Amino acid sequence: MSNKLNNFINEKIDPLFQKGGKYEKLWSIYDSFHTFLFVPRETAGRKGVQVHDSVDSKRVIIMVIIALMPALLVGLWNVGYQHDLALGINDGWFMQFLYGLVAFLPKVVVSYVVGLGIEMAVAAYKREEVAEGFLATGLLIPMIVPVNTPLWMIAVATAFSVVFAKEIFGGTGMNVFNPALITRAFLFFAYPKAMSGDAVFVRTGSALCNTPIEGTSVVDGFSGATPLAAVADGSFDAASYSTLDAFLGCIPGSIAETSTLAILLGACLLLLTKVASWRIMLSVFAGGAVMSAIIGAFDASAPTVAQQLCLGGFAFAAVFMATDPVTGCRTNTGKFIYGAFIGVMAIIIRMFNTGYPEGAMMAVLLGNAVAPLIDYYVVDANINKRAKRVKA
Amino acid sequence: MASLIKLNKGLDINLAGVAEQKLVSTKAAEKVTLVPDDFTGSTPKVVVKAGEAVNAGDVIFTDKLHPEIKFVSPVSGSVEEVVRGDRRKVLGIVIANDGKNTSVKLPTVNPASASADEIKSAMLNAGIWPFIKQRPYNVVANPEVQPRDIFVSAFDSAPLAPDFSFVVKGQEAELQLGISALAKLTSGKVYVGAKAGSNLQLKDAEVYEFAGPHPAGNVGVQINHIKPINKGEVVWTVSAFDVIVIGRILGGKLDFTRTITVAGSEIVAPAYAKVLPGQTLSSILDGKVKHTEYTQRFIAGNVLTGQNAGKDGVVGFFDNTVTVIPDGGDTDEMLGWITPGLNRYSTSCTSLSGLFGLFKSKQWTLDARLKGGPRALIVSGEWEKVFPMDIYPEELYKAVISYNIDKMEALGIYEVAPEDFALCEFVDPSKTPVQQVIADGLVKLRKEME
Numbered sequence: 070m071s072n073k074l075n076n077f078i079n080e081k082i083d084p085l086f087q088k089g090g091k092y093e094k095l096w097s098i099y100d101s102f103h104t105f106l107f108v109p110r111e112t113a114g115r116k117g118v119q120v121h122d123s124v125d126s127k128r129v130i131i132m133v134i135i136a137l138m139p140a141l142l143v144g145l146w147n148v149g150y151q152h153d154l155a156l157g158i159n160d161g162w163f164m165q166f167l168y169g170l171v172a173f174l175p176k177v178v179v180s181y182v183v184g185l186g187i188e189m190a191v192a193a194y195k196r197e198e199v200a201e202g203f204l205a206t207g208l209l210i211p212m213i214v215p216v217n218t219p220l221w222m223i224a225v226a227t228a229f230s231v232v233f234a235k236e237i238f239g240g241t242g243m244n245v246f247n248p249a250l251i252t253r254a255f256l257f258f259a260y261p262k263a264m265s266g267d268a269v270f271v272r273t274g275s276a277l278c279n280t281p282i283e284g285t286s287v288v289d290g291f292s293g294a295t296p297l298a299a300v301a302d303g304s305f306d307a308a309s310y311s312t313l314d315a316f317l318g319c320i321p322g323s324i325a326e327t328s329t330l331a332i333l334l335g336a337c338l339l340l341l342t343k344v345a346s347w348r349i350m351l352s353v354f355a356g357g358a359v360m361s362a363i364i365g366a367f368d369a370s371a372p373t374v375a376q377q378l379c380l381g382g383f384a385f386a387a388v389f390m391a392t393d394p395v396t397g398c399r400t401n402t403g404k405f406i407y408g409a410f411i412g413v414m415a416i417i418i419r420m421f422n423t424g425y426p427e428g429a430m431m432a433v434l435l436g437n438a439v440a441p442l443i444d445y446y447v448v449d450a451n452i453n454k455r456a457k458r459v460k461a
Numbered sequence: 462m463a464s465l466i467k468l469n470k471g472l473d474i475n476l477a478g479v480a481e482q483k484l485v486s487t488k489a490a491e492k493v494t495l496v497p498d499d500f501t502g503s504t505p506k507v508v509v510k511a512g513e514a515v516n517a518g519d520v521i522f523t524d525k526l527h528p529e530i531k532f533v534s535p536v537s538g539s540v541e542e543v544v545r546g547d548r549r550k551v552l553g554i555v556i557a558n559d560g561k562n563t564s565v566k567l568p569t570v571n572p573a574s575a576s577a578d579e580i581k582s583a584m585l586n587a588g589i590w591p592f593i594k595q596r597p598y599n600v601v602a603n604p605e606v607q608p609r610d611i612f613v614s615a616f617d618s619a620p621l622a623p624d625f626s627f628v629v630k631g632q633e634a635e636l637q638l639g640i641s642a643l644a645k646l647t648s649g650k651v652y653v654g655a656k657a658g659s660n661l662q663l664k665d666a667e668v669y670e671f672a673g674p675h676p677a678g679n680v681g682v683q684i685n686h687i688k689p690i691n692k693g694e695v696v697w698t699v700s701a702f703d704v705i706v707i708g709r710i711l712g713g714k715l716d717f718t719r720t721i722t723v724a725g726s727e728i729v730a731p732a733y734a735k736v737l738p739g740q741t742l743s744s745i746l747d748g749k750v751k752h753t754e755y756t757q758r759f760i761a762g763n764v765l766t767g768q769n770a771g772k773d774g775v776v777g778f779f780d781n782t783v784t785v786i787p788d789g790g791d792t793d794e795m796l797g798w799i800t801p802g803l804n805r806y807s808t809s810c811t812s813l814s815g816l817f818g819l820f821k822s823k824q825w826t827l828d829a830r831l832k833g834g835p836r837a838l839i840v841s842g843e844w845e846k847v848f849p850m851d852i853y854p855e856e857l858y859k860a861v862i863s864y865n866i867d868k869m870e871a872l873g874i875y876e877v878a879p880e881d882f883a884l885c886e887f888v889d890p891s892k893t894p895v896q897q898v899i900a901d902g903l904v905k906l907r908k909e910m911e
Contacts, residue, residue, distance in 0.1 A: 075793040104834060108797035112758075112790045112829040117894050118886040119764045120786065121475070124809035125833025126890050127798035132811050198834045242837025242891070252845055342810045346842065353813050399841035399855060452871040457689045 078103070101199035119303040126241075131346045134333035137208055137325070137389065141285040143318050144325030145169030148216050151271045151321050157288035169216075171276035176211035179220045181332065183227045184210070191236050202241030202248075202395075203231070209249035209389065212325035213382065213430075214256060215269040217279060222263060226255040233459060246437045247396045253430050265426060267293040295321045297381045300372060301426040306352040307372050315379035326385035329378070336388040345392035348404035353387035354378060356412020364420050372418065383415055384430035396437040400447040407443050411436040465657055466686050468673030470849035472808060472884050474620045476764065476786075477824040479723035480731040486745045487723075493536055493551040493739035494544075500591050501721040502600025502907065503530065503898075505551045513540045517564035518715045519586065529604060534650045535717035535737050546626065553775075554660075564872060565699065570663075572641035580642050580711075584733035585712050591778065592703040593643075595834055595877035596648040596681070596696050598907045600776075608697040610649035610688060613640065613666070615701035616656040617781050619677030620850055621724035625701060626659055628720045632705050639708030641665045642906030643699065646908050653701065654683035655889045675765075676849065677722055681881045686851040690876045702781055721776065723749060725764075727785035727824040729759045738778045742770060745783055756788040758829045765883035766896070768831070789828025805832075810845075834890040844895075847884035852876065858895060861902035869906060879903070 085091050086099040104127070113119045149165025159251045185199075192199040210227055234251035235244045257264045271293035274281050295313065299305040314320050318328020326332070339345035361377035367439045379385060391397060391411050399408035416430025425431055484568070497505035503524040509515060515534045524530040538559040544552045570583045581604055584590045593602040616625045621635075629636055644651045646666035655661040655674035669687055671677040680698040690696055699707070702719060709716055717738055724731040728749055736745050744760050750757065761770040762780045770776075778784055799803070800814025806825045810816045844854040852873040860868035879896040886895040 079793075098836075105798065106795065106829065108792075108794040108832055108835055110739065110790055110792065111831050111834075112788055113769065113831060114894075115769045117896050118883055119758065119760050119767060119784075120476075120827040120887065121830065121832050121892065122809065122890075123807045123832045124811055124815075124888075124890045125798070125831065125892065126836045126839050128809075128811045129890055131798050184902060185715070200836055218567045239837065240745050242839045278678065290547075344840075346810060394841040394899040395839055397841075400853065401842060401845065420485070444856075448853055448872070451851070451853055454851070455871065455900070457691075457875060458689065459693070 076105070078106075079276045080155075089168025097191060097195075097197060097199055098189050101189070102199070103194075105299065125203050129344055132207050132342045133205045133389070134208060136338040136344075137205075137212065139271065139331035140325045140328060140333040140385065141208075141212060142166075143328040143331040144212065145173055147320075147322075148172055148272065149276075150319055151293075152273065152276075155271050155273045155287050155291050155293065156282075156285050158285075169278045169324075171273055172212060172216055175220055175277070176214070176218070176324075178206065179223050180210040180227050181207040182434070183224045184231045185448055187228060187231045188240070189235065191240065197240075200241035204401075206230075206248045206252075209424070210252045213249065213323050215264060216272045216324055218256065218263060222256055222260055223252075225251045229255050235395050242395055244395060245441075246434055247390055247393050250430055250434055250437075251388055252433060255384035255428070265298065267298070268297055269293070270323070293321055295426070296372075296376075296380070297426040300342050300380075300419065301423045305370070305372065307370060307376060310372070310376060310389050312373065312375050312379060315376060320380075323382060326382045329384045332388050339388065339392065343387070346397070346404050348401060349392050349397055350387055351407040352405045353391050353412040353415075357383060357387070357416050360402060360413045360414070360416035364416065368436045377416055377419075381419070381427045382429040386415065386433050387412070389434045390429075391436060398438065398440045398443050398447075400444050403440070403443045403447045406447075407436055407440050410439065463655065463661070463668040463670045465670045465672060466683075467657075467679050468671060468682070468686075468849040470845045471674035471676055473618070473674040473821075474618045474764070474827075474887070475821060475824055476726065477564070477826045478728050478731045478784075478786075479621060479824075480623065481651045481732055481733050482624065484720070484741055485723070485732045485734055485749075487732070487734045487736060487740075488744040490536065490558050490737050490740040490744055491535075492538075492541060492555055492557045492741070492742070494555045494775045495532060495534070495739050496526070496553045496775065497522065497532075500524075500532070501594075503527075503591075505532070507543055507551055508556060509540045509543075509554070511540050514538070514567050514887050515540060515556060515572075515712065517562055518567060519565060521556070522551070525601065526599070526807070528869075529541040530590055530601060531585060531588050532591060535739065537561050537703070548660055558788065566714040567710070567713065570642065570711040572638060572711070575642075576831070576833045580645050582641070583711060584707065586801060587715070589707045591712050592699055592707055594698050596684070596878065597699060597711055598903050599878035601719070602697045603695075606695050608647045608649070609653045609690075609694045611643050611647050611697045611699065612680050612684050612687070613643070613651060613653045613699050613701050613704055614678055614680040614683055615653050615661055615668075615761075616659065616671075616678045617674035617700070617702065618656075619765050619782070621674070621722055621731075621784055622678075622763055623702070623720065623781050625656065625721045626738065627701060627707065627733065632709070635705045635708035635712060636701065637708065638665060639704035639706075639711055642707065643697075643704070647697070647698045649886060650734055652687050654680065654767070655679070668843050673849070676847075676881060676884060681878050681882055681907060682849055683865055683878060685852070685876055689851070692875060694875075700779065700781075703779065719781075721802055722782045722843060724782060725760075725784040725786045727751050727753070728830055736776055736783075738780075739775050741773060745776065746785065749884050750785055753787075755791055757785050758788040761782040762812050764827070764851070765887065768878045787826065787828040789830040792828065792830065809890070831892045833890065833892050838891050839895065840890050843890065844885040846884075847880070848886055850876070850881065852906050854882060854895075858882075858893075858898060861898055862885075864905065866909065869902065874902070874906065881901070893894055
């Protein structure tokens with residue numbers, strides 16, 4: 070079967086998109102689909118390495134997407150679970166998952182359509198191959214927003230991020246800041262009311278549009294506030310708060326960043342395949358833990374170290390955001406410094422700036438900004454060593 | 462006892478078609494082609510015309526800037542054609558071999574008594590000077606310069622490359638003569654980088670042994686670990702495979718024959734063969750290649766630094782290997798981004814072959830596909846794993862593409878040659894043509910500095 074398909078594509082379809090073909094302008098888009106179906110036939114040129122390792126950027130990005138799946142699946146269930154808690158009902162884990170899925174799907178469609186649409190248009194204009202980076206970004210975006218974020222906001226923020234955080238720098242591999250986090254930051258600063266508060270993290274209405282469901286009402290004493298909101302307004306009580314809930318992920322929060330356990334499962338895959346740097350991941354957690362311990366020593370009501378690492382987007386940022394190789398440090402020594410910096414900053418922002426209940430997003434963006442500087446000094450040490458050799 | 466240097470970084474690509482340690486005969490070379498492009502950094506001035514009769518050892522072309530550097534015919538016969546390309550660039554000089562092997566008479570040189578100048582002029586006149594390259598720039602050495610040291614790599618660690626201990630067998634005297642001659646040309650030392658355990662005994666040289674995967678045999682890596690090059694210094698490099706030829710010719714026998722491996726998964730019985738530089742691949746490979754329905758790729762050189770020469774191409778002046786692998790350009794492999802990858806060669810743990818270490822334990826047949834599209838640099842840290850020098854390869858690469866001369870110098874451009882980046886290019890998921898970039902950068906930098 071596949072042979073016939075090959076021949077059909079190679080003989081009938083392919084020429085249409087090549088130079089001089091009827092649809093040559095759409096070559097980039099055709100190529101992006103074709104390379105998903107088949108490994109490119111392109112062979113090494115006259116000079117240069119004649120054989121290549123079979124790893125390519127598609128495979129690397131796909132590993133990230135697979136690693137996101139546990140966090141996403143648990144997160145979707147949690148959306149339904151929080152909904153049920155708010156309404157005081159329980160219709161089983163499967164219905165809860167379905168509820169989450171229905172609430173999530175429009176967001177991911179919007180994110181991919183807007184983001185990939187722009188990327189493909191730019192690639193077609195430049196007659197380049199479509200890079201895969203946005204496949205991960207486009208999934209990350211709906212995963213890190215509150216469930217009640219309106220679709221048009223996601224569309225605007227995604228467009229902003231893809232154009233201004235990525236394409237103007239030259240596209241995948243050239244960007245300074247993590248595009249998914251730029252989307253989140255754009256939402257946070259442009260529409261603060263939709264990004265924080267009690268009403269945004271738990272959907273109480275219908276799954277698709279959040280319209281009130283007839284005959285239901287929220288239970289007495291329901292608050293959709295996240296634990297970090299409680300930390301910010303000083304009502305958090307570390308002693309009575311269940312760290313296990315935060316670890317498993319049955320607390321309110323952005324869609325897929327609640328379950329530390331599921332995130333760690335993804336982390337296992339990223340570390341096993343070596344797609345993410347263990348240096349960065351380890352040092353983010355270490356930096357966060359050390360900073361939490363220091364704060365805990367002075368303030369008994371502050372969340373414990375375990376709570377700090379499980380709450381909010383900390384674990385998600387450590388595993389999926391800080392480890393983005395493009396926007397992080399590229400030298401091995403730099404990776405340790407970069408990770409620790411993010412871990413420390415995330416906790417500092419969370420504890421001392423009540424305007425930002427969650428510090429992880431800001432910390433990673435700050436880390437992105439200083440990563441080149443860290444690398445500069447690491448490489449400078451090598452330069453100095455060489456310069457000293459001349460003098461000696 | 463030679464001191465041992467252990468390298469951990471690098472990669473031995475375990476390819477199928479390793480040459481068995483025996484010599485097989487090849488068809489005699491009916492013609493040889495001298496390719497000026499083999500000699501990076503020199504511009505040819507052809508001094509013969511088509512139809513002219515030549516002896517082995519007669520000058521075919523010289524270097525325009527340094528006319529004392531001569532490139533000679535390895536055979537006797539007649540000049541068949543001077544092949545020119547765009548803007549009359551000389552692509553090759555084809556010499557028909559009459560098989561008589563009448564050669565010009567060269568004086569024999571005794572390195573023990575000869576002066577440096579005598580050795581130098583003997584080497585220049587015999588056409589064996591171009592075997593010496595210089596760093597910085599990895600170009601044919603400038604005879605007017607006194608090098609700090611001379612480095613000789615006495616093994617080739619590239620995939621399917623010949624085993625030096627097999628090649629040198631019976632030619633130890635030639636090797637020693639060559640080394641002794643080289644030792645006269647520098648006020649410093651001749652450093653020889655040998656394979657760990659090879660127990661190479663040489664006079665007039667300091668031997669270091671290297672253990673570890675490719676590129677341990679690259680002379681650039683050896684220099685970096687023995688005595689790195691600083692700005693303003695010049696060192697010369699020669700491959701010990703070529704030192705044998707140098708020694709033989711200085712000893713009075715004008716014979717450019719070199720022992721290479723004829724290897725790769727498409728060769729019926731991979732083995733060693735004696736060939737002339739410039740000999741066509743078809744004459745070397747006659748009767749040795751498998752008959753297949755798919756296309757094959759004929760590489761002059763090894764799979765990392767060689768050229769896709771085609772069957773009618775020729776083996777280069779410095780090549781130690783002729784490799785034949787499947788081309789792969791007619792292969793349709795489905796869904797490469799998600800298949801488990803047990804049967805796809807990868808050092809990356811994103812494939813099971815990488816995760817389980819199968820890329821080391823099993824012999825692989827690799828074709829010439831890129832297996833991915835070119836991208837900007839995305840993954841970090843992969844190049845460093847196969848780059849055993851105290852240099853940041855990615856930073857240096859970036860300095861070269863942005864042509865920041867100060868940065869290039871500061872990051873060690875004078876210490877490297879394109880071949881040192883071959884494995885970076887091999888493992889790179891973004892399929893960056895690193896060697897080409899470095900080569901272009903070196904050419905541009907040399908123009909700027911000289």
